[in-house]
Amino acid sequence: MRTAKPNPHAPLVAGIDFSAPSPQVARQLIGVTLLIDGVGGRIVETEAYDVGEGACHAFAGRNERNATLFGPPGHAYVYRSYGIHWCINFVCREEGHAAGVLIRALEPTHQLDRMRERRGLDEARLLCAGPGRVGQALGIDRSFDGMRLDAAPFSLLAPPRDRPPPAVVRGPRIGITKAAALPWRFGEKGSRFLSRRFAP
């Protein structure tokens, strides 16, 4: 059994090594449960970003907005999208190497009523099907930027080991124009809680 003791030098949360390359982390996060103050669900869709490719917020260098991406792994990077939505990434690699995984969709499992309140919507399928919707359903805002993922209000729960791991599919990332060919989007095969279908 692995200890849950916080240790910034071995950034393991829910059994995932956040110092690994972001596509590997993005793949492993499928099936992990993400809760904020006990509200959330199973991660069913992610995207990886890395400073070495043009779609990454850190591609053009460090600035005030993306500074957290350059920090230590195992922390939350929260940014404002299109001036309206809050989206959350998990920071990967190591201090100075900007990389992260965007949480694009959850299968709601915990405190759906709380998420319904925040989203003003009943249908479970649409509560967390997209990065902006995840942010709204979990009550994320700028104050979460830079928080560590191994302490309150965050909980990351590894997938149950007594069941087969989810089947994972991959494809090109959504909504970007640069480095659009990289297959760095990951999702649970057949999930009805994805932001969009994966091409067959």
Next chain:
DNA sequence: CTAGTGATCCGCT
């Protein structure tokens, strides 16, 4: 089903 559009912030060219 697809296509088009407005909302609204902020760092960059």
Next chain:
DNA sequence: GCGGATCACTAGA
């Protein structure tokens, strides 16, 4: 000024 790692809503095929 420009343009996004988006969403909700509308109109039309």
